[in-house]
Amino acid sequence: MDQLLRVGLIAYGYAAKTLHAPLIDATQGLQLTAIASSRPADVIADWPDIVVKTEPDRLITHPGLDLVVIATPNDTHYPLARAALAAGKHVVIDKPFTLDLREADDLVQRAEEAGKLLSVFHNRRWDSDFLHLSQTIAAGTLGRVVEFTSRFDRFRPDVRQRWREDDVVGAGLWYDLGPHLIDQALQLFGMPEAVSADLVLRRDGAKAVDDFNVILHYKTMRAVLAASTLVHGGTPRFLAQGTQAAYSVSGLDLQEGWLKAGLRPDRAQWGVDQREATVYHSFNDAISSESLPLGQGDYAGYYAKIRDAILGLGPNPVPASEACNVMRILDLARQSAAEGRKIAVI
Known part of the structure; x- marks a missing residue:
């Protein structure tokens, strides 16, 4: 270079x-x-x-x-x-x-x-499971997706003393994890017709939203985005129901954990995920399933694409216009939760 x-x-x-x-x-x-x-x-x-x-x-x-x-x-x-x-x-x-x-x-x-x-x-565009799900939907394996659920649950019952959990503007789980889940849904399905949301404080002593359930309403499908700090486990990360098959994967992409442990993204086999997704097929009320390897995530790819975009060698990996769509849904969900009604996306 x-x-x-x-x-x-x-x-x-x-x-x-x-x-x-x-x-x-x-x-x-x-x-x-x-x-x-x-x-x-x-x-x-x-x-x-x-x-x-x-x-x-x-x-x-x-x-x-x-x-x-x-x-x-x-x-x-x-x-x-x-x-x-x-x-x-x-x-x-x-x-x-x-x-x-x-x-x-x-x-x-x-x-x-x-x-x-x-x-x-929006680094979670390069999660291994999201990349695999995107490829599976694009390949037509599931048929037309009619319901999509994206959850990001953790068990963190104690309220910590940090700005993300304080009673300040921009704090709370909806501002923290909501942008990830919104961005992924918009990448898969585009802008919805309407939004309905439940943003709540569930933990003892909570000062900011620590649980949300948001529905993006489309003409022929819905996408449910949810996260909680009081879930012990057992919920899939992604669940997609289609007219031809269903897709399920549990657990989280490993790249953030590796970075937290001090591993570098230029090491061999970076982002290779050993988890598997399950695709379910139904024929004459008989259900069969197949396990598919997730492949590789690529957080490092974001900054490589930023470099290329600045040098005029490629597109912006996350254009600000796309991030504005995420902000629109973030705002509409807060309005929906405050007013207790479905809000149209205009």
Whole structure:
């Protein structure tokens, strides 16, 4: 790779430390040049040769940076991205894009005016199970999908002291996991006709949404998106019912866990998932099944595609316009839950 793109990363919390920093560092043609963090000692311990800034604005104005990656608390995404675009940088924002569609639309306009790439890190497009499900649906194996369920459940009964679980704007499970599930559903089925949602606080002492059940209503099908912090197990990650067959897979993609354990995405066999999906067939009331290997996930592919898009060698892997559709559903679900009714997607 002849041209080296220099990357600045704002924040060094869980997402930045576990996902963004190692993925950027493992991508040929990208150089992780600077990190902004209120805990500089943590950064230096992991990246002793990197430039460390204590304030985001000082990183944004750091000379020579081509790309700024924003992995800060959700309520800071919009102002930081706005500042980075104004400084002439390409921008990647961790999900959710912004707090609402109004902010998202404004950033899209600013990026277009600046002639800069703007992308959102919807990394779960590159989960092994989602890639396999997408291929299975596209191949026509299931026929026409009539019902789709996407769940992301965990058992975390204790409310932790962190901004994601506090009573602040942009916190809660719907802002945390909702964007992943929405984005995957929109990739499979496009925009729905209507949205209905139940966003609740179930745990003792909960301050933010920790359980959701959202239905995307389509003309001939529905997609159910759900997540909870009080599920011990037993629920499939994906369940799709079609006119020809059904598809089920349980468990989670392994890449985040590997990154958390310190494994690098440039190692051999990265993303290879040993889980299997099950496809069910029914004929004359007799049910048969077959197990299919999931194959390989590819989180590292996101930043390789970002590199190529900046260099004019390929498309933006997650265009901001697609992230705006996610924000639209995120907003409509909150409206539906607040008003207790189905909301049309206009």
